[in-house]
Amino acid sequence: MAVAELTTPTCPKSALRSSHSQQLSYLSARFHSRRHQSFRLPHRARNARISCSVNSQAPPVAVKTEEPKTKQSECFGVFCLTYDLKAEEETKSWKKMINVSVSGAAGMISNHLLFKLASGQVFGPNQPIALKLLGSERSFQALEGVAMELEDSLFPLLREVKIGIDPYEVFQDAEWALLIGAKPRGPGMERADLLDINGQIFAEQGKALNAVASRKVKVIVVGNPCNTNALICLKNAPNIPAKNFHGLTRLDENRAKCQLALKAGVFYDKVSNVTIWGNHSTTQVPDFLNARINGLPVKEVITDHKWLEEEFTEKVQKRGGALIQKWGRSSAASTAVSIVDAIKSLITPTPEGDWFSSGVYTDGNPYGIAEGIVFSMPCRSKGDGDYELVKDVIFDDYLLKKITKTEAELLAEKRCVAHLIGEGVGFCDLPEDTMLPGEM
Amino acid sequence: MAVAELTTPTCPKSALRSSHSQQLSYLSARFHSRRHQSFRLPHRARNARISCSVNSQAPPVAVKTEEPKTKQSECFGVFCLTYDLKAEEETKSWKKMINVSVSGAAGMISNHLLFKLASGQVFGPNQPIALKLLGSERSFQALEGVAMELEDSLFPLLREVKIGIDPYEVFQDAEWALLIGAKPRGPGMERADLLDINGQIFAEQGKALNAVASRKVKVIVVGNPCNTNALICLKNAPNIPAKNFHGLTRLDENRAKCQLALKAGVFYDKVSNVTIWGNHSTTQVPDFLNARINGLPVKEVITDHKWLEEEFTEKVQKRGGALIQKWGRSSAASTAVSIVDAIKSLITPTPEGDWFSSGVYTDGNPYGIAEGIVFSMPCRSKGDGDYELVKDVIFDDYLLKKITKTEAELLAEKRCVAHLIGEGVGFCDLPEDTMLPGEM
Numbered sequence: 020m021a022v023a024e025l026t027t028p029t030c031p032k033s034a035l036r037s038s039h040s041q042q043l044s045y046l047s048a049r050f051h052s053r054r055h056q057s058f059r060l061p062h063r064a065r066n067a068r069i070s071c072s073v074n075s076q077a078p079p080v081a082v083k084t085e086e087p088k089t090k091q092s093e094c095f096g097v098f099c100l101t102y103d104l105k106a107e108e109e110t111k112s113w114k115k116m117i118n119v120s121v122s123g124a125a126g127m128i129s130n131h132l133l134f135k136l137a138s139g140q141v142f143g144p145n146q147p148i149a150l151k152l153l154g155s156e157r158s159f160q161a162l163e164g165v166a167m168e169l170e171d172s173l174f175p176l177l178r179e180v181k182i183g184i185d186p187y188e189v190f191q192d193a194e195w196a197l198l199i200g201a202k203p204r205g206p207g208m209e210r211a212d213l214l215d216i217n218g219q220i221f222a223e224q225g226k227a228l229n230a231v232a233s234r235k236v237k238v239i240v241v242g243n244p245c246n247t248n249a250l251i252c253l254k255n256a257p258n259i260p261a262k263n264f265h266g267l268t269r270l271d272e273n274r275a276k277c278q279l280a281l282k283a284g285v286f287y288d289k290v291s292n293v294t295i296w297g298n299h300s301t302t303q304v305p306d307f308l309n310a311r312i313n314g315l316p317v318k319e320v321i322t323d324h325k326w327l328e329e330e331f332t333e334k335v336q337k338r339g340g341a342l343i344q345k346w347g348r349s350s351a352a353s354t355a356v357s358i359v360d361a362i363k364s365l366i367t368p369t370p371e372g373d374w375f376s377s378g379v380y381t382d383g384n385p386y387g388i389a390e391g392i393v394f395s396m397p398c399r400s401k402g403d404g405d406y407e408l409v410k411d412v413i414f415d416d417y418l419l420k421k422i423t424k425t426e427a428e429l430l431a432e433k434r435c436v437a438h439l440i441g442e443g444v445g446f447c448d449l450p451e452d453t454m455l456p457g458e459m
Numbered sequence: 460m461a462v463a464e465l466t467t468p469t470c471p472k473s474a475l476r477s478s479h480s481q482q483l484s485y486l487s488a489r490f491h492s493r494r495h496q497s498f499r500l501p502h503r504a505r506n507a508r509i510s511c512s513v514n515s516q517a518p519p520v521a522v523k524t525e526e527p528k529t530k531q532s533e534c535f536g537v538f539c540l541t542y543d544l545k546a547e548e549e550t551k552s553w554k555k556m557i558n559v560s561v562s563g564a565a566g567m568i569s570n571h572l573l574f575k576l577a578s579g580q581v582f583g584p585n586q587p588i589a590l591k592l593l594g595s596e597r598s599f600q601a602l603e604g605v606a607m608e609l610e611d612s613l614f615p616l617l618r619e620v621k622i623g624i625d626p627y628e629v630f631q632d633a634e635w636a637l638l639i640g641a642k643p644r645g646p647g648m649e650r651a652d653l654l655d656i657n658g659q660i661f662a663e664q665g666k667a668l669n670a671v672a673s674r675k676v677k678v679i680v681v682g683n684p685c686n687t688n689a690l691i692c693l694k695n696a697p698n699i700p701a702k703n704f705h706g707l708t709r710l711d712e713n714r715a716k717c718q719l720a721l722k723a724g725v726f727y728d729k730v731s732n733v734t735i736w737g738n739h740s741t742t743q744v745p746d747f748l749n750a751r752i753n754g755l756p757v758k759e760v761i762t763d764h765k766w767l768e769e770e771f772t773e774k775v776q777k778r779g780g781a782l783i784q785k786w787g788r789s790s791a792a793s794t795a796v797s798i799v800d801a802i803k804s805l806i807t808p809t810p811e812g813d814w815f816s817s818g819v820y821t822d823g824n825p826y827g828i829a830e831g832i833v834f835s836m837p838c839r840s841k842g843d844g845d846y847e848l849v850k851d852v853i854f855d856d857y858l859l860k861k862i863t864k865t866e867a868e869l870l871a872e873k874r875c876v877a878h879l880i881g882e883g884v885g886f887c888d889l890p891e892d893t894m895l896p897g898e899m
Binding site for chain 2: 096097100102109130131134138140160161163164165167168169170171172173174175178270273274276277280281284285286287288338341342344345346347350352353355356357360
């Protein structure tokens with residue numbers, strides 16, 4: 020379906036908005052960068068598939084009556100059935116259904132994550148769930164396959180599955196948006212290219228969230244570069260609080276805990292208060308100054324400070340690459356676990372005295388970190404989906420120096436995507452390539 | 460390491476046993492079949508890796524003192540640490556650790572299953588778990604990758620992970636053995652070849668279970684052809700009750716429920732009492748005569764009996780193939796879910812009036828099905844890991860005819876592997892190829 024056809028009156032309003040924003044972001048992208056000589060139309064604009072029924076013969080008055088049909092065509096198989104959860108003994112005490120939208124839903128991380136979400140282990144045993152799956156034209160068949168496997172799994176709590184390739188439809192009323200899909204870096208592609216290509220995806224998705232998601236939506240960006248993608252997303256969603264956007268650094272935190280446990284010779288449940296500061300890249304700062312083992316400062320338990328300063332951070336960063344070597348592909352299963360951890364940290368009160376890491380918007384942060392970027396920092400939650408930054412952390416010269424470096428990188432990334440966040444013309448001066456290997 | 464080296468005295472007894480049984484099964488395989496002109500040494504015998512330390516300079520007296528070292532070298536990373544679960548507040552109310560052994564642990568089904576087992580969603584929130592992962596020489600690095608991802612996931616209940624390629628080590632004290640690993644059928648390979656190749660794997664694993672597993676071990680065979688593999692396994696484990704062995708037909712049951720729900724226009728939680736009779740192959744019989752929807756016989760709810768008789772069974776059987784077409788690979792995620800369902804059905808009391816399907820040993824069955832095979836039948840459990848067959852089921856001519864056909868196939872498969880179950884010379888007269896597509 021070509022873009023022109025989207026003006027056919029039988030399409031719902033959201034599809035029209037989508038097409039419009041698509042064109043805008045395409046134009047701004049063209050305007051921004053002379054480096055992209057052969058810039059092509061964004062994928063969706065070329066191959067857009069809108070699940071409404073398009074019929075140029077239909078009279079304009081058909082718009083409203085056709086809308087319910089459009090909705091129906093999005094749902095999948097057994098999940099298109101209607102039922103009344105309040106009418107039946109086993110389900111009438113259930114909470115109101117929540118809408119969880121997942122992008123990159125046909126990919127490997129989602130293939131682990133969706134079944135966890137559907138099983139009830141994330142949101143609890145009396146929380147019915149609707150999964151809205153966003154894929155691409157290319158992955159649409161795989162998306163149907165995922166939906167079929169979800170059907171075959173007979174999860175009692177999974178009550179709706181919708182699949183689509185238009186974020187304006189898939190993000191409708193989303194209370195959680197888990198943005199996993201991103202283009203992996205191709206051979207010879209520079210980081211600046213990746214920032215631009217994925218940035219456009221996240222700009223569009225931010226606009227879509229802004230237009231159709233719940234005003235309380237919590238957004239977790241996993242697709243890399245996730246901090247800057249989260250920034251682009253929140254800047255394109257001005258009607259949603261910036262505080263609701265997260266860049267996932269939880270896998271880094273989990274890996275840091277495991278490495279500290281291994282070095283100290285204790286089980287990983289003894290390690291707490293681990294912060295990942297900054298960017299989900301090789302400039303990330305796993306903080307061993309504030310971290311604790313059995314309640315004691317790590318530096319008291321691990322007396323090999325040379326290891327802490329020179330090897331620990333590298334061990335955390337190189338874990339993904341080591342896994343690719345061993346396993347032949349990136350770490351989808353543990354990434355999915357860390358997404359579950361990130362969600363649970365926001366819907367469960369944080370244990371007394373502990374915290375968790377998340378890449379969040381820096382405005383108003385108490386650490387003196389530059390405002391206007393998404394930076395991983397220590398957070399606590401009351402379990403209401405919101406968080407507050409932890410105040411009682413300490414810094415030393417080593418930690419501050421490292422934090423300054425990752426901050427500089429994120430500011431450079433921000434300049435690189437200025438055109439995508441309404442701050443003029445993008446200019447890329449990224450000093451070095453600091454992408455983590457394999458974790459798309 | 461060549462077979463001859465296995466007699467080096469520093470190897471533990473279990474490794475010697477393994478090697479011995481390997482040689483026996485190799486010899487019997489050679490004896491059995493003239494069709495296998497170019498029969499090669501089984502994989503393990505050629506590339507066996509035993510994790511004990513082999514040192515031909517060591518004096519024979521070193522055997523016993525070396526054994527503890529061997530054990531230690533099997534554990535992985537952070538899971539090699541010691542701790543006392545009874546000494547700490549959070550863990551002292553936990554149950555005794557259970558040992559779960561999984562073969563094919565580097566494969567995709569396991570990649571979904573292991574994280575479910577480790578998360579506590581299968582055995583419950585106060586059940587610590589030890590995972591013993593069986594791979595092959597070829598997959599050993601991937602197995603390390605899986606163990607690393609399990610480390611990085613920080614599951615509090617996961618207290619041990621061991622990896623290895625010798626079933627005599629990996630099945631030590633196993634209380635659950637989930638046998639997923641099997642060779643997929645290569646191009647041009649006949650079903651008889653597959654039965655023989657995989658049969659040898661399951662004969663060895665049966666011997667290993669017999670030698671080292673808990674006497675109460677419950678074994679779920681997933682690797683195909685799973686019914687006959689389960690038969691081979693139980694026949695090679697005479698010291699473990701035959702009743703403890705299962706061939707997985709739960710995914711078929713789940714798919715059948717979903718298809719009935721779709722046809723009836725009800726949500727899948729309204730469908731109960733679905734039996735898969737017989738073989739996990741295209742001769743399987745999804746039973747719509749005894750199945751119920753909203754407590755009523757399916758034939759009263761779905762009045763399109765032509766669909767039930769002519770399309771329903773095919774829809775269930777062809778689901779796997781349809782998924783491969785959509786998704787490009789076989790249905791690992793929903794298979795893992797169905798393994799979890801199968802375990803939960805044995806450790807949770809079956810809801811009043813309902814049942815579940817499992818491929819179990821037919822001796823003493825009340826339906827008149829031939830004894831001495833593994834046949835999927837309706838089971839109920841008190842939640843103690845055991846089951847009993849359901850007596851109040853009805854049969855009609857249609858159902859009996861179908862059951863007779865799948866029974867004949869399983870009896871033919873049994874004749875095919877007679878050499879692997881101590882019943883003389885194998886003779887294959889399989890009438891047609893009835894393997895289900897893609898589900899290795």
